[in-house]
Amino acid sequence: MALYIKSVENLINEFKKLPGIGPKSAKRIVFFLLKLPRKDILKLSQSMVEMKDKVKFCSQCYGLSEEDVCYICRDGSRDRKKICIVEEASDVAIIEKTGEYRGLYHVLGGLLSPIENIGPDEIRVPKLLEQVKANEVEEVIVALNPTVEGESTAGYLKKILIPLGIKVTRLASGIPVGGDLEYADEVTIGKAISERREL
């Protein structure tokens, strides 16, 4: 006999599949739901299906959108000469939140990885080149995570974009604002020194 009655056990198992939720958290959430009014549960449940049905990926930048083309790509006031390259659709919101960027985006959906057989076609490089030509893009800002895969993907993009006469830039590496030298790792401090700027 299972530990809980079947419908409770089922739901715990479903929640355990979500990222960052272990058996204890799943149990806690399910018992929390048990005490909620039915209408609140319906709301959560419907929001989930609704999101899945409504959210598509923008046919131009592959960011999230409820329409064929997302609100950023449709926005006439944005600078179409700049494209910011991010790994995931969720990264677009992170950059948008800063309010520092007014260009367009391109979501790769992954990073180059010869081991996992992920080549340029899998990360939508042809679509990027198409956009670059269509908008006569002048600058491509690489906003990938500073990891090994991020760096090598950035290197590849630079290699194919420079010959097209495009300026390729990347996010600065360095000490986080409000950070502490004592707690920063050596590689980050090294980067911060080599990329130092005049005051």
Place this chain on the structure above:
Amino acid sequence: MALYIKSVENLINEFKKLPGIGPKSAKRIVFFLLKLPRKDILKLSQSMVEMKDKVKFCSQCYGLSEEDVCYICRDGSRDRKKICIVEEASDVAIIEKTGEYRGLYHVLGGLLSPIENIGPDEIRVPKLLEQVKANEVEEVIVALNPTVEGESTAGYLKKILIPLGIKVTRLASGIPVGGDLEYADEVTIGKAISERREL
């Protein structure tokens, strides 16, 4: 303008209401769901509503049940002379898992708290007394958490049950099995000393 498109934002807000899920975890879960096939999302969503519709509370012990009376209360092989008192319906499974107990249960659904206006009627004491009389119960095992509220509720139950000629016991306090004296707090070690047992 919100950070994400509306249906994504809505779902993140719904997930943030669950216990132990902050804004970052909620975002992570929602972007995970975005990549799942529709059928998996439907399954999670339906399991939630199904659980809410199916799960009732047992009319005798207030434990979880899909029927009017739960499988424990219906089980003729269980010792009806013993009732184990727990705070929450989820605690029943914790005791059951040990395999050490073969009596019945009574779920209080809370603990006495004069400040929050929770008295004996709110924690189903009348129903407990009814069960005690109907089954001619001989022992009541108090399995409440050893907190201030747990202790005072246990004290109250003892006060009303002893005059009925019922043996009232409680879970032993002490060092957890596999635990380390070095990491146990002083109150626990003190309890373990005062409640020491002969080898």
